[in-house]
Amino acid sequence: xxxxxxxxxxxxxxxxxxxxxxxxxxxxxxxxxxxxxxxxxxxxxxxxxxxxxxxxxxxxxxxxxxxxxxxxxxxxxxxxxxxxxxxxxxxxxxxxxxxxxxxxxxxxxxxxxxxxxxxxxxxxxxxxxxxxxxxxxxxxxxxxxxxxxxxxxxxxxxxxxxxxxxxxxxxxxxxxxxxxxxxxxxxxxxxxxxxxxxxxxxxxxxxxxxxxxxxxxxxxxxxxxxxxxxxxxxxxxxxxxxxxxxxxxxxxxxxxxxxxxxxxxxxxxxxxxxxxxxxxxxxxxxxxxxxxxxxxxxxxxxxxxxxxxxxxxxxxx
Numbered sequence: 513x514x515x516x517x518x519x520x521x522x523x524x525x526x527x528x529x530x531x532x533x534x535x536x537x538x539x540x541x542x543x544x545x546x547x548x549x550x551x552x553x554x555x556x557x558x559x560x561x562x563x564x565x566x567x568x569x570x571x572x573x574x575x576x577x578x579x580x581x582x583x584x585x586x587x588x589x590x591x592x593x594x595x596x597x598x599x600x601x602x603x604x605x606x607x608x609x610x611x612x613x614x615x616x617x618x619x620x621x622x623x624x625x626x627x628x629x630x631x632x633x634x635x636x637x638x639x640x641x642x643x644x645x646x647x648x649x650x651x652x653x654x655x656x657x658x659x660x661x662x663x664x665x666x667x668x669x670x671x672x673x674x675x676x677x678x679x680x681x682x683x684x685x686x687x688x689x690x691x692x693x694x695x696x697x698x699x700x701x702x703x704x705x706x707x708x709x710x711x712x713x714x715x716x717x718x719x720x721x722x723x724x725x726x727x728x729x730x731x732x733x734x735x736x737x738x739x740x741x742x743x744x745x746x747x748x749x750x751x752x753x754x755x756x757x758x759x760x761x762x763x764x765x766x767x768x769x770x771x772x773x774x775x776x777x778x779x780x781x782x783x784x785x786x787x788x789x790x791x792x793x794x795x796x797x798x799x800x801x802x803x804x805x806x807x808x809x810x811x812x813x814x815x816x817x818x819x820x821x822x823x824x825x826x827x828x829x
Contacts, residue, residue: 553749553785553787553788554787554788554789554790554794554795554796555778555786555787555788555789555790555827556790556791556792556793556794556827556828557789557790557791557792557797557812557825557826557827557828558791558792558825558826558828559791559823559824559825559826560824560825560826561597561598561822561823561824562598562821562822562823562824563581563583563594563598563821563822563824564819564820564821564822565820566585566592566600567583567585567588567592567820567821567822568585568587568588568820569585569586569587569817569818569820570583570584570585570586570803570804570815570817570820570821570822571584571586571613571614571615571803571804571815571817572584572614572615572616572662572710572757572803572804572815573616573804573805573806573813573814573815573822574616574617574618574624574806575618575806575808575813576618576622577620577622579595579596580593580594580595580596580601581593581594581595581596581598581806581813581822581824582604582616582618582624583815583822584613584614584615584616584626584804584815586610586612586613586614588606589605589606589607589609589610589611589612589613590603590604590605590606590610591603591604591605591610591613591616591624591626591637598824602642604624604626604637604642604644605626605635605644609635609643609644610626610628610630610631610635611628611629611630611631612628612629612630612631613626613627613628613629613630613635614627614629614660614661614662615627615660615661615662615663615675615710615711615804616804617662617663617664617665619665619669620669621639621669622639622640623636623637623638623639623665624636624637624644625637625663625664625665625672626644626663627660627661627662627663627674627675628646628660629659629660629661629677631646632648632649632651632657632658632659632660633646633647633648633649633658633660634646634647634649634660634663634672634674634685636672636687647672647685647686647687647688647689648689649674649676649683649685650683650685650691652676652679652681656678656679657678658674658676658678658679658683659676659677659678659679660674660675660676660677661675661676661677661708661709661710662674662675662709662710662711662804663675663711664711664712664713664719666684666717666734667713667716667717667734670686670687671684671685671686671687671692672684672685672686672687673711673713673719673736675708675709675710675711675721676696676708677707677708677709678707679696680696680697680698680699680704680705680706680707680708681694681695681696681697681705681708682694682695682696682705682708682711682719682721682732682736683695683736684736693735693736694736695732695736695737695738696708700726702730702738702741703737703738705721705723705726705730706723706724706725706726707723707724707725708721708722708723708724708730709722709723709724709756710722710756710757710758710803710804711758712758712759712760713760714760714764714781715762715764716734717733717734718731718732718733718734718739718781719731719732719733719734719736720732720742720758720760720766721758722755722756722757722758722768723755724754724755724756727743727744727745727746727751727752727753727754727755728741728742728743728744728745728752728755729741729742729743729752729755729758729766729768729779729783730742731781731783740782740783741783742766742768742779742783743755743768743777743779743783747773749777749785749787749788750777750779750785752768752770752777753770753772753773754770754771754772754773755768755769755770755771756769756770756771756802756803756804757769757802757803757804757805757814757815758805759804759805759806759807759812760781760807761807761808761809762808762809763809764780764781765778765779765780765786765807766778766779766780766781767789767805767807767812769799769802769803769804769805769814770802771801771802771803771817774798774799774800774801774802775788775789775796775797775798775799775802776788776789776797776799776802776805776812776814777789789812789825792828797825799814799816799823800816800818800819801816801817801818801819802814802815802816802817803815803816803817809827810826810827811824811825811826811827812824812825812827813825
C-alpha cells in the first residue's frame with residue numbers, strides 16, 4: 513500500500529530494517545553525542561516559517577528561481593506549491609498523473625521534475641503547465657524494474673540524472689528517453705551502492721548521493737564515475753546514523769539530514785565537517801524525521817515527514 517511505502521522511509525528501506533533494529537538498542541543513548549557539540553560546531557539558523565496542515569507524509573521540497581516552494585505530498589500524488597510567504601498557490605499531479613512520487617527538482621527554466629517511483633518513470637511538468645510528459649526509466653540488466661526515488665537535471669540540461677534505489681545504481685537518461693549511462697551495483701566499494709535514496713548536484717555538475725544503508729554520501733563526477741565519499745557510520749559530528757536528504761547550495765555547502773538523530777549537518781565539497789544546524793542561541797536544532805531539503809545561500813528548507821510540515825530556516829550571520 514502507498515502509505516506503507518512512505519512509512520517504511522521513517523526507518524529506511526524495508527530490506528534493511530532487521531539490521532537497523534539490531535543496533536538501535538545499543539545506540540539510543542550514544543545518539544546524544546551528536547548533540548553535545550559546542551558553538552564552534554554549530555551553524556545558527558532562525559525558523560521563519562512553518563507550513564503544516566495540508567500534507568500527509570511529505571518527502572521532498574524544491575525551490576524555483578522566484579522563491580516558490582514545491583513540496584512533494586506523495587501519499588496524495590501531489591506537488592503543493594507555495595509562495596515565499598507560505599501562501600498556497602496551486603498543485604500539480606494527482607491520482608492518475610503521479611504514482612507514489614518521492615523526489616522533486618525544479619530546473620533553472622522552471623520545469624518541475626518528479627521521480628514517480630510507482631510508475632518507474634520521471635514526470636516533467638513544463639513551466640506553467642499542469643499536464644506532464646514522462647520519461648520511462650529502463651529496467652536493470654537482470655530485468656528488475658527501475659525504482660526512481662530522486663532526480664536532477666544534468667549540468668547541460670539535456671539529461672536527467674536519476675537514483676534507482678532498488679537496483680543500487682545511478683543512471684542518466686535523455687530528455688526524450690534512452691539510457692545514456694548507468695553506474696553502480698550492490699556493494700560498499702567506490703562506485704557501488706546499497707539503496708541510494710536522495711541526491712543533489714553542485715554548479716559544476718558533481719552528483720551527491722545519500723546511501724541510506726552504507727550511511728554515507730557518495731560524490732560522483734558529472735559522468736557518473738566515482739569521485740569521493742563524505743561521512744561514515746557513527747553518532748559523532750561528521751558521521752551519519754540514518755542519512756536521508758541532501759542539498760547543495762550555491763556556496764558549495766552540502767547539507768545532509770539524518771532522519772533518526774533528527775539533525776542536519778553541513779560539509780564543504782571536500783567532505784570537511786562545517787557544523788550542525790542550530791538555533792539562534794547556538795543550541796542544536798532537533799528536527800523530527802527530516803527528509804528532503806532545499807538550500808540557498810541564506811535559507812534552508814527542511815521537510816519533516818512524520819510531523820507533516822515544511823520548516824523554512826534563515827541563516828544568522
